[in-house]
Amino acid sequence: MISLEGKTGLVFGIANDRSIAAAIAQQCHDAGATMAFTHLPDADPERPKARNRCLKVVEGWNPKLVLPCNVSDDAQLDEVFDKVRAEYGKLDFVLHSIAFASLDDLKVPTYQCSREGFKMAMDISAYSLLALAKRAEPLMTDGGSILAMTYIGGERVIPGYNMMGVCKAALECSVRYAAAELGPKNIRVNAISAGPLRTLAASAVGDFSAMSKLYETFSPLRRNITAEEVGSAGAFLLSPAAGGITGENLHVDAGFHAVAAPPEDAQE
Template sequence: MTINARSFKELSGAMTLEGKRGLIVGIANDHSIAWGCARACHALGARLAITYLNEKARPHVAPLAEEVEAEHLLPLDLRIDGQIDHVFETLEASWGQLDFVVHSVAYAPLDDLRGRLVDCSEAGFLDAMALSCYSFIALCKRAEPLMHDGGSLFTMTYHGSQQVVEGYHVMGPVKAALEAATRSMAAELGPKGIRVHALSPGPMPTRAASGLSHFDSLLQEASNRSPSREMADVDDVGMTMAYLATDAARMLTGDALYVDGGVHLVS
């Protein structure tokens, strides 16, 4: 197909989130990847709903939600029965439609996270899989009926899913499962115009990453290996996510997209 000047003009006009409504899950503070996503989506004109984990977290999240003019600030602990349903019932009643969801949540019990995979407890492994992988599937299931005109679903991964990274332990197989789920849901939801993406940043000094053993050395090593000679930050990830949520990215789905300055390319 030949793309003429008019269609190029239409394509450039599609690089906006004006009028689109999105849910951002996983903001803990202004160092969160989810915060970078919220800022970028706001800059492109999106209307936002933001969640916070609990009342202890709310004072850290509420000012950020105000900064991006979020229309909803809702509690969401993925471990509590009924809270996911409450969030989506609220959005359905208020908006009636949803265009994108960002899932930026990862968890494993500290003892299991810092120990060898072979020593991981069954309970710890199941907790890590439930919070870091299945919760994305659960959000996608609730979002699907609200995506009347298609939409996009996002989660966060790391290249420790593909290679053995010292100190990543149980999260390696968990993120591999998350990427496999992303591919499967992209195939299942594609006929409805719903795209599914996993974004793979390099090491970042987020709250979740602070629980990893040897994280400081991992961060320094990645910085030394980066072909771009610098590390991506949460805003780099956010702008990538926001672009993928626009109609201009309508033919992209199902892959784990690296946003790490090329760190994963260099052994």
């Protein structure tokens, strides 16, 4: 049984109730964790759509902090971590479930992406993990766990994933370096490489039905995954139960990553 009783976490990336971050946060809540949350800043404070979508997931847990944060803005990151320090005094885990590339750069071949689009996508999707780790480290006085979300498109070419695959490759490498650098402080850094889930982010990078069918046909389990399975794996890696695991890229994808050729019973 995973326990996060007495643990305090900070969650980045709940865009709505179908977000992977929401599934992981639910499992962490069920395991006893206390959490603070961030959401994208709303352009119109009178119509706080991003905040309301986040609150729809978390307000039943009575969180003390639900804060706007643009992770490409150092001042906003500093403010979030300052408020967490003031409210809780320390952190035990951080969930990074953030990625972005403009549609103009995502929908073209990778070699045709713009310079500015490349920099923005890398900043938000990869560098932000290091920015969070830098600010979390002083608060993880008893050690801690940092978890990022990735996809197999960071390891292999997935048609349609394009620029985001390059960003995920950088993110995964950042996980390994941060794990090595923060390990002496008993801070673990890992990633989950999840199979396709019908999230807001997934809608921008390809045909979900076709990808889900591919997993059902090719994966060793002959099915796609569920959000609950990713949530359970995430809560495990964030908990003391995974105390000996760091620098890991855990595939929660029904075994799809292990397959190099169609199985004999694959449908034509």
